[in-house]
Amino acid sequence: MQFITPSYYNAFHCIADKCTDNCCIGWEIGIDSDTAAYYRSLGGDFGRRLCDNIAEDDTFILQGERCPFLNEKNLCDIIIHCGDGHLCQICRDHPRYFEWYGNVKEGGIGLSCEEGARLILSTDRVALLESQTDEQEDEIDEDLFHFLCASRKQIFDLLDRADMPVADKLCTVLSFAEKLQFMMDNPQTDDDFVPTVCTKNDISVGALVNLFSAFEPIDAVWTSALQKMQTQLPTEFSALLKQEEHYIINLCRYFLWRYFLKGVFDGEILSKVRFAVVSPLIIRLLCGEDRSFASWLENSKLYSKQMEYSDENRELFCEYTYEKECLATPYLQEFVKTVAAG
Numbered sequence: 001m002q003f004i005t006p007s008y009y010n011a012f013h014c015i016a017d018k019c020t021d022n023c024c025i026g027w028e029i030g031i032d033s034d035t036a037a038y039y040r041s042l043g044g045d046f047g048r049r050l051c052d053n054i055a056e057d058d059t060f061i062l063q064g065e066r067c068p069f070l071n072e073k074n075l076c077d078i079i080i081h082c083g084d085g086h087l088c089q090i091c092r093d094h095p096r097y098f099e100w101y102g103n104v105k106e107g108g109i110g111l112s113c114e115e116g117a118r119l120i121l122s123t124d125r126v127a128l129l130e131s132q133t134d135e136q137e138d139e140i141d142e143d144l145f146h147f148l149c150a151s152r153k154q155i156f157d158l159l160d161r162a163d164m165p166v167a168d169k170l171c172t173v174l175s176f177a178e179k180l181q182f183m184m185d186n187p188q189t190d191d192d193f194v195p196t197v198c199t200k201n202d203i204s205v206g207a208l209v210n211l212f213s214a215f216e217p218i219d220a221v222w223t224s225a226l227q228k229m230q231t232q233l234p235t236e237f238s239a240l241l242k243q244e245e246h247y248i249i250n251l252c253r254y255f256l257w258r259y260f261l262k263g264v265f266d267g268e269i270l271s272k273v274r275f276a277v278v279s280p281l282i283i284r285l286l287c288g289e290d291r292s293f294a295s296w297l298e299n300s301k302l303y304s305k306q307m308e309y310s311d312e313n314r315e316l317f318c319e320y321t322y323e324k325e326c327l328a329t330p331y332l333q334e335f336v337k338t339v340a341a342g
């Protein structure tokens, strides 16, 4: 099987004690069934401790927000007692993510990780690395997969263009996605695609920003960042800094890399593209007046934890794509032109 990743995948190393986060704090950790069975089969004091700290649904029973095996030196007691070969799948992989498409496996590094976010924001025009992996193929719709791969490549080529303002690139991507979805929904039709037309001219950035209040907050940090963004929303947006243009394109590319091809499973790409366009701009708004790299890094992680690593919130965004006027293409294009004016 072919294994494809962005070039920064191999450059990733956990920065451990230099990280301001700890991924063993604040997350529910599900244990894969093989590892849970292994943990339950261990005898002795440590085996008993494992059994006492695994819930019936095979998750670790957190102590406050902490994994029960994160010791006072912030080291993992499971690695200390059993070696890192006996970590559960999530702990082994995180922050790497993978998806399997027939004889192709794609992977990357998640934006919620501090070092991952640094690599994603700062790597322009990402090259792809290809290798082989010995895994079993699944069946997929090959025609649709090739169509989606070619479409994603077209979008990436567009994002890489040096002769086009960021706002124009993102608006073009939004229109293109609508057309792609029409082609996927109507494979046999001879009808021409008719783009959605804007019926209002008083597009409000606030309407889209306020939509984010409807998502279940992951923690108090998100709630306060969201409130700050909403209350300090400028009436006039200043032009993007040169480096911010890169951050936006790099983030958009990350979201497309991670989600676009999943359309092969559900026949739906519109919400995935809208998510990829809206997310970098919401991160820009979360940064407010602090437009430093550190602020982009912090807000990218925060947004990712809130919107990417919550299945409910991702699904709700997908539903809203088809329900909420402020997520329709023409409205989003106005949002893009307002927030990403170069």
Ligand code: SF4
Pocket (backbone or CB within 6 Å): 013, 014, 015, 016, 019, 020, 021, 022, 023, 094, 095, 112, 113, 114, 115, 116
């Ligand atoms: S967030 Fe990333 S860099 Fe920080 S501890 Fe976790 S894996 Fe390491």
